[in-house]
Amino acid sequence: MWPFSSSTPSPAPSAGASACPVDHETRAAYLAANGRAPHPSPWSSSSALPNDREISSIPRHHSSIPSSEASSATAPPPESENWVYPSQAQFFAAMQRKGHNPREEDMRTIVPIHNAVNERAWAQILEWEEGQGGDQCGGPRLASFQGRPKDRTPKAWVKVALGYSPPFDRHDWVVDRCGRQIRYVIDFYSGRTPVPPSTPGVSTNPLHSASYVPSFYLDVRPAVDDFEGVRMRAERLARDWLSWGNKSVRD
Numbered sequence: 001m002w003p004f005s006s007s008t009p010s011p012a013p014s015a016g017a018s019a020c021p022v023d024h025e026t027r028a029a030y031l032a033a034n035g036r037a038p039h040p041s042p043w044s045s046s047s048a049l050p051n052d053r054e055i056s057s058i059p060r061h062h063s064s065i066p067s068s069e070a071s072s073a074t075a076p077p078p079e080s081e082n083w084v085y086p087s088q089a090q091f092f093a094a095m096q097r098k099g100h101n102p103r104e105e106d107m108r109t110i111v112p113i114h115n116a117v118n119e120r121a122w123a124q125i126l127e128w129e130e131g132q133g134g135d136q137c138g139g140p141r142l143a144s145f146q147g148r149p150k151d152r153t154p155k156a157w158v159k160v161a162l163g164y165s166p167p168f169d170r171h172d173w174v175v176d177r178c179g180r181q182i183r184y185v186i187d188f189y190s191g192r193t194p195v196p197p198s199t200p201g202v203s204t205n206p207l208h209s210a211s212y213v214p215s216f217y218l219d220v221r222p223a224v225d226d227f228e229g230v231r232m233r234a235e236r237l238a239r240d241w242l243s244w245g246n247k248s249v250r251d
Helices: 023-033 090-096 104-129 153-160 227-250
Strands: 055-061 083-084 141-147 169-176 180-195 211-222
Touching: 055 104, 083 104, 090 104, 104 180, 104 211, 153 180, 153 211, 180 227, 211 227
Parallel strands: none
Antiparallel strands: 055 083, 141 169, 169 180, 180 211
């Protein structure tokens, strides 16, 4: 798992201090989706890469804050902290340790993608959490997460059987809603979105009808391992069905 810490500043953040919800297999997929292959270069220093870290919009549940941080006189209250994304230097070093042999020049592209995918996952979780009562205690917070790239979900198996490409990763995120733990399942899919030739930077050759940029689709939903997950999914299905029915009547 990737280092991903609280928003408490530290003089020299280490790559093993904490973790963020995208693992090294996912990072390798990001490289492939951007037309980059792992580069067979020798292990090298990432000292030239920036150490700046971006604070996410994802609130961090107090139970996931190490006691050393919680007891620090300079640390903000646990309820005010958000998860923090890795720097380019940390990202690069972690991939090297896992044997992916990345290139430093890829980091300015891959790290923003990594961050954006996490933000999108959290935004979709918030859509599920809307109206579920989390606002009574300041909103839902991410308590823990687990990368499970080799454990394909039943829904993913069905999609693959129907001819869709398999997800390149799967994560489980546990969200705390006022003391209640809700597990969410996230399947990550990659693809390419066509871009019109008129877009700046795209070839104007008339033989090229479109170029493509990498895109990611996230299938986010509560797990059905308890009644709460089943209830939430049933409510979403009913709401979508009614919305589709009303649209059909209007059309």
